[in-house]
Amino acid sequence: MTKYVLVSDNTLLYDYHKFPLLDFLPSAPSHAVPRSAYNFLRGSISPATEGHELRLAPYGLRKLEAALLAGGISRGEIAVAHPDHLGRFIKEDTEIIAVHTMDPFGLGPTTMSYYALFGGKSISPYVRVEWDELISRINALRSGKKAKLIVGGPGVWEYTILSDEIARQKIDYLFQGEADDCAALLFRQVVERSIDPNVFSTSYVTYDDTFHRTTRQHTNFLSRGSSIGPYPKLEDIPDIVGPTTKGMTEVMRGCGIGCDFCEVTLRPLRYYEVDKIAREVEVNVRAGFDYAWMHSDEIFAYKHLPQYVPNQEALVELYTKVMQIKGVSRTNPTHGRISIPAAYPELIEKLSAIGRTGRTNWAGIQVGLETGSEKLAKMHMPAKTLPLKIGVDAGWQEIVWKGVYNFNRHFWRPAFTVQVGQSGETDDDNWETVAMINRLSNSSVNGVPFEFTVTPLYNMPLGRIKARNVEVSLNPSMLAVYYASYRHLAKMAYRNAVASSRGNPVMRAGIASMIGMGGYAMMKAVEHIGRKRGLDLERAKSWGVGNRKNIESWAVINAAM
Ligand code: SF4
Structure with missing residues (x-):
């Protein structure tokens, strides 16, 4: 019996023909790019497994799946549903439909940059169009059933701005924050209608223009309460058990560099050990990936030394460990800062030799x-x-x-x-x-x-x-x-x-x-x-x-x- 149906925002599931800049396509305004061109350029959606689940799912959704399993929920009760097969999973006995989103209304910086350029009567990028379509479909399928709708992921903050959308989209709860160590507890408490305010606070965190943080009460929002602390400990973050879109795995959380426009800097730095990273990369390799995409907000801060001097030994160890995994022939990080190649060309040379970059293998x-x-x-x-x-x-x-x-x-x-x-x-x-x-x-x-x-x-x-x-x-x-x-x-x-x-x-x-x-x-x-x-x-x-x-x-x- 599938009690918990996990769903992704579709815009995180397309392959965009594996052309890097096309990832920005869903931020384009729907009035400026014809739907036929959008549908062609977004490429194929992640295929379904024989059991109609997603073969590849966004890393955040895989972390939620792993957290539920680690919290004692059985495999048979969870499905990472393919969007074309939602009807097979959303049934009378479904307890929770949890949807992961990055930019539901297009208030993120890329989307706003297109809006600033093209204008329009209202902000209607494809991310919003697709999100509306998905939520409407979920609501039609759960109509008359008991399943609660919970939304989570980095895009939840947008509901703090457009809070009237919560009722319009019939959302029961929005979870803000990291849930690796408490997702199973959260789901159980929602099902049992017994949310303990010490564990989950009915509130959300918001920031002003200078990133001063305030907490606001709201019955639809849930965030980490006082008894579990603001962030999970490293040892309480379980490994993913299913493969991710683009072969992405995480190497660390937080940054700490302190740019005044960036929320990531407020999160504590936590580094995954190389064995943990390798275990997650292996999950993707078993699914057919020959490359590892290492996610962090600042790779050169991985186990950094004082004054953010890069820890060359740790970075070399990380790259070596990943490239030694049987089946991995390429790797690249998601984010990094420009001063490191400027000041430490020998580090880039070493990492390039390990990662085998070359004329036909550029690292993005x-x-x-x-x-x-x-x-x-x-x-x-x-x-x-x-x-x-x-x-x-x-x-x-x-x-x-x-x-x-x-x-x-x-x-x-x-x-x-x-x-x-x-x-x-x-x-x-x-x-x-x-x-x-x-x-x-x-x-x-x-x-x-x-x-x-x-x-x-x-x-x-x-x-x-x-x-x-x-x-x-x-x-x-x-x-x-x-x-x-x-x-x-x-x-x-x-x-x-x-x-x-x-x-x-x-x-x-x-x-x-x-x-x-x-x-x-x-x-x-x-x-x-x-x-x-x-x-x-x-x-x-x-x-x-x-x-x-x-x-x-x-x-x-x-x-x-
Ligand atoms: S270096 Fe990047 S992630 Fe770190 S605080 Fe600055 S903008 Fe944020």
């Missing part, structure tokens, strides 16, 4: 650059370059340039984000970001143009989202940042679309031309909007690259290393 890594402005970098993320100090060891843009140079030299392709709309930002700061992007876009290593992508994000202050005052008009300097980013992306899409797309030759040609054209169309769309709103396009194209003196002197320094 997401890196938050956020700005080209030295002033804003010092103001909002002064520790992000540790152990280097901005303005003492080198200027911010020089650190970035050296970081890309050393990443590319060893076949790491960074995927950058930059922000507009930061507090204290002026037009000059945005033009510094334009200059940084143009310089990187016009640089090369060993005669090969720099390989990187850059995605602009609109930094919408939480206060404005809460006040539902999200009408945005990008000014010309902000549009210049968007334009420089999409101009570079069009260049990269043209250069890499064929090589990066997967499938048979006909499929690859179709995907490659869609991506190539998509990159060009996006650049043209920004150009069109920019021209209408007074952006000087010629200035945006050439800003920062008129004087190549700096780039050349950084190149000389690096060539000598």
Whole structure:
């Protein structure tokens, strides 16, 4: 009897043709991208097992499954349901339907950045369209039955803003926080209608624009109560038992670098030991993966030394352990900071040798650059370059340039984000970001143009989202940042679309031309909007690259290393 049905937001289940930047597709506004193009570009959904469960599920949902099992709930009572087969699992005796979400209403930064660009009467990105469709389907299936609907995952905070959606979507509870050590208890207490307020508080945590934390009472929200503490202990986090989408496994939680726009930094640092990481990677290898995608918010902080000096020994041990697993031929981390390749090229060289990066095996890594402005970098993320100090060891843009140079030299392709709309930002700061992007876009290593992508994000202050005052008009300097980013992306899409797309030759040609054209169309769309709103396009194209003196002197320094 399936008492507990675990479900994922569909946008976390598509393969996006394994083309990295297409992961952002569901953030696109539904009024600007035709549904047929969206359906084609999102690719295939994770296949079903013979038992109609998900073959690959998001890591967070796998952790919930593992937590329920570790808490004494039997395998037969849990199903990680495939979205095409929900009706097979949601029955009269189902007790709980738990749904995992990342960005249900499109209030996340990527989605807001598209909204800021394209506008519209209301925010209706595909993430929201798909979420609405899923919840409506679940509600139709559970209508007249006793099953409670619980929503969890990193996107739960969006319901603290759009709280009227809780009743509209007939959600019984939203769980906020990490539940690895208490999920089974939570489910039992919900079923027995006996929620102990010492264990689960009916409240949620919210932040203001400067990340000051407040707790608010709300009967639909549940979070960790005083008797279990704010976070699970490392030893109480069980291993996943089923394979994950994209072969992702976690290596640590928290960060601690202290960027003032980031909530992750508030969570305590906890590192998984390499044996635990290896056990989780093996689960994915048994499902057919030949690579391991290691998730953290800052890989170079893994067991770091004082002043965030990277712990080279620990990182080498981690990479070695993962690559020694039979069946693993590639690995890459999810996130890392740019100062480490800038200051420790020998570390990147060592990790690259272990991870076997090369011309046909680039390691992707997401890196938050956020700005080209030295002033804003010092103001909002002064520790992000540790152990280097901005303005003492080198200027911010020089650190970035050296970081890309050393990443590319060893076949790491960074995927950058930059922000507009930061507090204290002026037009000059945005033009510094334009200059940084143009310089990187016009640089090369060993005669090969720099390989990187850059995605602009609109930094919408939480206060404005809460006040539902999200009408945005990008000014010309902000549009210049968007334009420089999409101009570079069009260049990269043209250069890499064929090589990066997967499938048979006909499929690859179709995907490659869609991506190539998509990159060009996006650049043209920004150009069109920019021209209408007074952006000087010629200035945006050439800003920062008129004087190549700096780039050349950084190149000389690096060539000598
Ligand atoms: S380095 Fe990244 S994860 Fe860490 S605080 Fe800064 S933005 Fe957040």
